[in-house]
Structures are given as structure tokens and as C-alpha cells.
Amino acid sequence: MKEFWLFRVKCASALLGGLLLLLCLSLSVSAQSAGTEGGGTGSWQVSGPGTTNVTVDQATYKTTLTYAYQDTAVFNGITWTLQRQAAETGTIHYRWHYSGLHAWFQAKAGLSAFVVHADNTVTETTLLPNGSVVSGGFDERGDVSFQVNAGELYGFHVYGSNYDYNDFLNGTLEFRDPSPQLDVDDALSVISVGTIRGTNPDLDNVTTHLSLPSAGIYDTSVTWISDNSAVVTNSGVVSRPPYNGDDAIVQLTATVTKDVYSNSKNFTVKVLKNSASTGEYIEVPADGTVQFAEGMRLVFEPSALSAGAAVRLDASSPNVSGTGLQSVGSAVYLTVNGIVLNSSHPAMLSFSNTAGADLSKLGIFYWDSSKGWIYLPTTVQNGVAYASIDRSATYGLFVAQQASISVTPQPGAIVAGTPMTMIPSEEGGEIYYTLDGTNPSRTHGFRYDVAAKPVIGAGSSTFKVFAAAPNRLDSPIATWNYYGTYPAPELSSLFVSMLGNITLVPGVYQYAVTVDNSVSGVVYSAAVTAPGLKLQNGSTSVTGTVYLPVGATVLTFVVSSTDSGQQNSYTLTITRQSSGNADIAAVMYQSAPLQRTGDSFALSVHYEINRLELAVALSDSGSSMSVTGAVYQGNTITIPQLALGVNTFQIRVTAQNGADKTYSLNVVRLADPSLGYVDLNHDGTVTINDVLVWVQTPVDINLDGVTNRDDLIYLMRQIQPLSSR
Incomplete structure (x- = not known):
């Protein structure tokens, strides 16, 4: 809408009286509608990166520039220019409104108005200094005047930057000619729930006075009308209904006025009934709801109330020493009279998070003298914590750490029948779980018992688990998915003395080992540990002793699955090596050993002895011998005829492995004198x-x-x- 400033001045000086002034305004509006907005000619031109758009409202001549840009170039700053050519010489006035979001980290914005004169000099007026910190968004308003000559360029520079990894700039610049009617509309749009709620969270939960402005932007005035001034006055003073009454609904009407123009909007306000005091019995109304001044609320089931039902909260200093709990406000002891309060008729207790604690760590607890502070499942909404209670006890709102839990085995494919081990990390902790995919609670599902561990069944199964512990929030519900498979009928261990554990390979069922000849026997053991498996003796383990002759000895172990009916037969071949011992321990004559020197044996006999037998003791019973020059059988040497003098024989001993050794035997038959x-x-x-x-x-x-x-x-x-x- 064109503001013919000079025209208005001339018109005002020439016309007399209110009638002539109205005629002037009428002519002005008519000229603005038919002419060009703001004293300019041609369309607005914008330059700058990203997506830009310029629109002009034909009814109000409000011009709007929008821009959107995303690139790392925003780190160095981006400038947009919006300009047009002045149609005539004079002063151009605009009301401007600049808003947007330039991300969050080190976000900045700037706005200036400029005129490029005929001599190329530039007059620039700062509206919002470049580098103004606007992290998280901005919304600025103001007025600007351009002194222009016909044909000169004028307009705005828009600036933005940030160092946010989101690296985007989004904004809107609106400007228009001054107009009382539009001033009223803009002033009314600024008035919102956020500007009038005061310290209340919103207009649906009003407990304190409202902030009702009496003046608006652009020199507008604001008046307020309440349809229930006993609860909310025209100036915003709030008087809450009594605690045993009802919440009040009040209609507030804001009217913005400037000159002869005005506009209105309505706000619906819900004023909560007053709070009861602690330290005294409070009669419970029929709806079961009692709001206490300290930000606590109790809601009982109406069916649990008897005539004269009353409740009392007494402030208490919570003992949290050594618990890790951080108290948020005072604890309270709850006493009821004429109210059924148990697990079948619970009540809802709520605390306001007045201390602004970390909502993710907030919980309502009650005191148990034998265990400590016990967490109640708590819901936090709009800074208010809610929990269901079922007893008279001391309750408090605390910031706490979560309980934790360790579960084995890890999710995945698991042998069916494997038990689950669940261990709470805190002393006195308890674990609750379900097997049907539903969420467990203290009243739904199972409580973990180490003596009766749940087992993973065949096929797919889902365990949902959480831990609870004194002085701790419940742990988040964890989901563990398993696929149970029947175990293969295989040994888990195989042991042989002198050799140790045999390395077992899945799918391999024949094993062979070798022992030294000195090992004449071994102790063995075999075992299965997977559920549903057994050995041929019907047990999960077998132990025995076996004598090892030289050569191969085969042990057999049969593993069966009682679930699948499959079985595998293992064989262990133990080979005892042959001996290489070809030693003679002694050569005996009449039970007396012959004289031995190295590998030679010597014996002297009386001349009357012409025949004798010798016994050879071999070091290894598995070796054998042969004799040259004498008769032998087994380990006995027979010399049927001894000649006088020296009789020499050769004894050859052959070991089990074929190695042999030769010994000499010298028997002297002494001469006859x-x-x-x-x-x-x-x-x-x-x-x-x-x-x-x-x-x-x-x-x-x-x-x-x-x-x-x-x-x-x-x-x-x-x-x-x-x-x-």
C-alpha cells in the first residue's frame, strides 16, 4: 500500500474539519490502491544464493522475502540483497519484521537498509547488526525510513552465518507502509499464549497471575475483558477456586486499538482449583482428586472412598545417605482415612519437577525399612512425575541411576535347552522377564529364580527382561532374540592320561594317538555337556582304564541325542610303539650271575663239568634271542658238551622293533690235574x-x-x- 507522505501533508493543510480529513484519507487509500507501493517503481529484485522468493500482497502491499540455503559456505557468512528503483523523490517509510532460524551453534544474523545515490555513494542504516547472535531462532521488528531521489536504488541487505554442522540458513523479511489498521493486526498477532501465560506452563494449567499487556507494538493500546473476574480479573490477577471445588474456565478477550481501528481475539483459560496443605487431614472430594500446594496431587478411585474420606501428607526429610539418590524436594508420609488403598484399589500420586531435574533419571520411590527406597514405575509428562501407589508409606521424588543386568548367552543361534543366566548388578536386585514377547512388569511375567533358570527352546524365542533394585530406577526393558537348535551328538571333551585333552573338531569322529612303549596303560575320560546328549552308558560322562599291548588299541564312544534321535560313534586308536630294547640284564648259572665286562659274559667251571645250562634275563620281555654254538630254547642256553679250556658262544638279542645286539659268552672248563x-x-x-x-x-x-x-x-x-x- 503506497504511503504518499508528501501528499498527506498537503492534503491536511488544505482541508478543514473532520469531514475534509476523512475525504483526504479516502483519496489517499484510493491512490494507494491504484498506484505503486512505497514510492517505488518496478518489481523488487533479489540476489543471493539458495532458494529465494519475493511476494507482494496486493491488498496491503506487504512485501515478503523468504530465503533458504544450506552449504558449508555459511561458515563465512551469506548476504542477500533486495532492492528496487525509487519512483519519486521523498521519504519512504516501512515497518519491517525479520524472523528465521540460522541453526544453533554460533548462529548469527544481520539486517540493514541502504540507498545507492546517483553519485554511487551508499547510505546504509543498520537495523540488526551483522554478527548478532541468534542461536535457536530470531524474531525482530522495527521501522526504517529511506531518503531517496527519483531513480535511485534502495532496499535491504540480509545477512546470516553459523558454525553448526546443520549449516542451513532460513529466514523471512516482511515490510510494509505504516498503517494504523495493519499496526493493529500485527500487534494482535504478537499477543499469544506464550506472551500472556506468565509463569504458568500454558493456559490449561493456570495457578498464578497472568501477564496481560496494556500496550502493544506500533503504539497500539490493549484492553482485556474477563467473563469471570472473580477468578481472573481484567488485569490478569488469578484467584483459584477452593481445593474441594472445580477448576474454572474463563474467557479472556484482548482488544487492540490504534486511531479509529481495533481488532480482538479470545483466549480460553483453565484455572486449576487451589491446593490443599500438608500436615492436616484433607477431605477428599467425590472425584477423588486432591491437589496439594507443594505441587503434589493424589487421585483416588471414587469407588474406594467412604463417607468422610480424608487424606494427609506430612513432610519428611528423606534419608538418602549412601544410596546415590538425589532428592527433588521434600518427601511426604501418606496417611488415609476412610479410603481403600491397596493393589486392587491403587491411587495416582504425582510430583511437580520444580527443581528442573533430568527427566530421564527422575522417579518416584517409597521407603521400605528392610530394603531401602523402592522405585515405582514413573511416567514424566510436562515436568510432572506420576506413579501408581498402593499403601501408606513415605514417598519421594528422586534423581537416580538405573539398575543394570547381565544376561548370558548372547542373542543368536543357541543350542536348545541352554539355560539363561541373569545377574543383577546391584545388591538386592531382582529380575523380571517374559517369554511371549510382551513387556514384563512386577505383576506380569516371571521373576527370575537362579534355581529354576528359563531355558531356550527349539526354534525362535523372545525374552524381554528388566532389572529392579533398591535405590535405583528400573533398567530399560531389553529384548533378547534366540533361535534354539538341537545340539549335534558330539563329545565336548576327551581326555587320555599321559597325553592330556584330545583336540576335538566338529564333524570329525575318528582320532588316533601314539604312546611310547614305556606306557603300558592309560586312564581315559569322555563327556558331553550340551543338553539332551548322553553316552552309551546312559550318562553324560564315562571314565575307564585300559591296558595297552604293543600295537593298536581302539576305544569307542557313542554319543546320542535324546531330542533328535541322532547319534555319532567316535573311535580313538591308541598305538603303543614297539620297544627298541635289546639289552641283556644278566646271564645266570645256578642262580648266580656270570661275570660281565661290557657286552661279554665269562664263566669258569670245574674240569668235571662238561655240560651246563644258562638262564638269560632279557631287559625287555618282548625281545628275543638266538645263540651261536649252543642249543637254546626261549631264554635258556644249553651247552651239551664243554671242551676243556675256553668255549666261546655268541648271543644275539633282537628287540621288538627289529634292532639287534650281539653279546659274547666265554665258558672255561678247567684242566684235570x-x-x-x-x-x-x-x-x-x-x-x-x-x-x-x-x-x-x-x-x-x-x-x-x-x-x-x-x-x-x-x-x-x-x-x-x-x-x-
Whole structure:
């Protein structure tokens, strides 16, 4: 709408009286409708990035610029220019309204008006300084005047920036000619629930005085009319109905006026009835609702009320030492009279979160002398906490930590029949769960019992679980999805002494091990742990001892599934290695061992012995022997004919693994003295003279194969006494 400022001045000075003034206004409106808005010519031109749009309301000539831009370039700042050419020389007045959202982090905005003169100089007026912090949105209004000459460019610069990862700029600039009627409309639009509610959360829960303005923007005046001034006066003073009465509904009408123009809008206000006081019995009205001044409310079931039903709340200082709880306001002890209050007839207790606590950690608790503060499932809406109660007790509103829980096994494919282990993290904690997919509660589902753990069945199953503990909020309900499968009939462990645990591979049922020859026997054990499996003995484990001969010994274990009927047979082959021992422990003659030097055995016998038997003791009973030059059977050597002197034999021992070893056996049959072996000088007697001959020429007299002093001793023993010569 065109504001012909100069025209209005001339008209006012030329015309007299109210009638002529009205005629002037009429002519002005007519000219504005037919002419161009704001003294400009041509359309508004906008430059700048993103999406922009310029519209002009043909009825009011209100011009609107909208812009939307998103890019990291917003970090450096973005400017839009809206301009047009002045149609005539003079002053152009606008009322402007700039609003928008430039994200949140370090969001800034700016607005200025400019005129580009004929000499290219620029006059710029700051309306909202560039760099004004507008995090979370902005809404600014004002007036601006342009001094222009015909043909000059004039308009607005719009600025925005932020350092938010959202990196967007959205805004709207509206401006129009000054107009009393439009001023009234704009002033009325500014009046809202948010501007008049005062400290109340809204107009539906009014308990304190309202803030009713008497003046609006653009020098407008505001008047208020209440249809129930006993509850809400025309100035916004609130008088609440008594606690045992009803809430009051009041209609408020705001009227905005400027010059001869006015406009109105209505607001519906709900004023809550007054609150009862603590420390005294309060009669409960028929609807069962009692609001207390301290921000607490009780709602009883009407059917639970008897005649004269009354309730009392007494303030109490909660003992939270060592609990981790943070009290929000005072605790209260509840006493009822003439009211049925139990699990079948619960009441609703609510606390206002007047301390502005963290709503996610807020809960209503009651005191249990044996356990501590017990959480009641709490709902928080609009800063008010609600919980169902079923007893007279001390109640309080607290900020608390959540209880926690650990559950095994982890979700996924699990062997059917596997038990679930649930452990609360807090002492005294309890766990509640369901198996049908519904949400558990203290009264719905099951309470976990470690002695009767739930098991995962075959197929799909869903466990929903939460933990409750003294001095803690309930944990969130956790959902655990399982798919139960029957276990394969397989061993879980197989043990062999001297070897330890055998490494089992799923799907492999034949195993083989080797032990040293020194291992003549082992202890074994096998077990299954998966539910529904058993061994051939009908148990889940088997233990035994087995003797190992040289070679292979096969053990068999059969695992069966009582659920699927399948079975697998395991074999364990234990191979005892052959011995490489080819040693002779001893060679015995008449139970006495022969003299041994290394691998040689020696024996001397009387000349009268011409046949003998020797017993050979082999170190390894599994080895065998053979003898060269003598008769042998088993481990017995028979020499049927001993020659005088040295008789030499070879004993060959063969071990189990084929290794062999050869030993020498020397048996000396001593000479018969009567055969003249000792009459060396051949004089028919054995005297010292024969000794002298031996000394000069030593010979093997005793026929033991060697010539040494044993021959001399033997000779001297044969010397005949003088009486026998």
C-alpha cells in the first residue's frame, strides 16, 4: 500500500474539519490502491544464493522475502540483497519484521537498509547488526525510513552465518507502509499464549497471575475483558477456586486499538482449583482428586472412598545417605482415612519437577525399612512425575541411576535347552522377564529364580527382561532374540592320561594317538555337556582304564541325542610303539650271575663239568634271542658238551622293533690235574721245580685261555707233599 507522505501533508493543510480529513484519507487509500507501493517503481529484485522468493500482497502491499540455503559456505557468512528503483523523490517509510532460524551453534544474523545515490555513494542504516547472535531462532521488528531521489536504488541487505554442522540458513523479511489498521493486526498477532501465560506452563494449567499487556507494538493500546473476574480479573490477577471445588474456565478477550481501528481475539483459560496443605487431614472430594500446594496431587478411585474420606501428607526429610539418590524436594508420609488403598484399589500420586531435574533419571520411590527406597514405575509428562501407589508409606521424588543386568548367552543361534543366566548388578536386585514377547512388569511375567533358570527352546524365542533394585530406577526393558537348535551328538571333551585333552573338531569322529612303549596303560575320560546328549552308558560322562599291548588299541564312544534321535560313534586308536630294547640284564648259572665286562659274559667251571645250562634275563620281555654254538630254547642256553679250556658262544638279542645286539659268552672248563698239565719238567711229580720251569716259560695251565698268575697259583696248589712222593 503506497504511503504518499508528501501528499498527506498537503492534503491536511488544505482541508478543514473532520469531514475534509476523512475525504483526504479516502483519496489517499484510493491512490494507494491504484498506484505503486512505497514510492517505488518496478518489481523488487533479489540476489543471493539458495532458494529465494519475493511476494507482494496486493491488498496491503506487504512485501515478503523468504530465503533458504544450506552449504558449508555459511561458515563465512551469506548476504542477500533486495532492492528496487525509487519512483519519486521523498521519504519512504516501512515497518519491517525479520524472523528465521540460522541453526544453533554460533548462529548469527544481520539486517540493514541502504540507498545507492546517483553519485554511487551508499547510505546504509543498520537495523540488526551483522554478527548478532541468534542461536535457536530470531524474531525482530522495527521501522526504517529511506531518503531517496527519483531513480535511485534502495532496499535491504540480509545477512546470516553459523558454525553448526546443520549449516542451513532460513529466514523471512516482511515490510510494509505504516498503517494504523495493519499496526493493529500485527500487534494482535504478537499477543499469544506464550506472551500472556506468565509463569504458568500454558493456559490449561493456570495457578498464578497472568501477564496481560496494556500496550502493544506500533503504539497500539490493549484492553482485556474477563467473563469471570472473580477468578481472573481484567488485569490478569488469578484467584483459584477452593481445593474441594472445580477448576474454572474463563474467557479472556484482548482488544487492540490504534486511531479509529481495533481488532480482538479470545483466549480460553483453565484455572486449576487451589491446593490443599500438608500436615492436616484433607477431605477428599467425590472425584477423588486432591491437589496439594507443594505441587503434589493424589487421585483416588471414587469407588474406594467412604463417607468422610480424608487424606494427609506430612513432610519428611528423606534419608538418602549412601544410596546415590538425589532428592527433588521434600518427601511426604501418606496417611488415609476412610479410603481403600491397596493393589486392587491403587491411587495416582504425582510430583511437580520444580527443581528442573533430568527427566530421564527422575522417579518416584517409597521407603521400605528392610530394603531401602523402592522405585515405582514413573511416567514424566510436562515436568510432572506420576506413579501408581498402593499403601501408606513415605514417598519421594528422586534423581537416580538405573539398575543394570547381565544376561548370558548372547542373542543368536543357541543350542536348545541352554539355560539363561541373569545377574543383577546391584545388591538386592531382582529380575523380571517374559517369554511371549510382551513387556514384563512386577505383576506380569516371571521373576527370575537362579534355581529354576528359563531355558531356550527349539526354534525362535523372545525374552524381554528388566532389572529392579533398591535405590535405583528400573533398567530399560531389553529384548533378547534366540533361535534354539538341537545340539549335534558330539563329545565336548576327551581326555587320555599321559597325553592330556584330545583336540576335538566338529564333524570329525575318528582320532588316533601314539604312546611310547614305556606306557603300558592309560586312564581315559569322555563327556558331553550340551543338553539332551548322553553316552552309551546312559550318562553324560564315562571314565575307564585300559591296558595297552604293543600295537593298536581302539576305544569307542557313542554319543546320542535324546531330542533328535541322532547319534555319532567316535573311535580313538591308541598305538603303543614297539620297544627298541635289546639289552641283556644278566646271564645266570645256578642262580648266580656270570661275570660281565661290557657286552661279554665269562664263566669258569670245574674240569668235571662238561655240560651246563644258562638262564638269560632279557631287559625287555618282548625281545628275543638266538645263540651261536649252543642249543637254546626261549631264554635258556644249553651247552651239551664243554671242551676243556675256553668255549666261546655268541648271543644275539633282537628287540621288538627289529634292532639287534650281539653279546659274547666265554665258558672255561678247567684242566684235570691228573692229565699232566702241571708236570712241566716231566719227572713224574709236581714240585717246586715245575714252578721254576713255569717262571722261565709261562703257559696256560688252567686252560682259561690266558696266561697269568692264576696259572701259577693253580700250579702251586698242585705241588705234592713230600709224604706222597
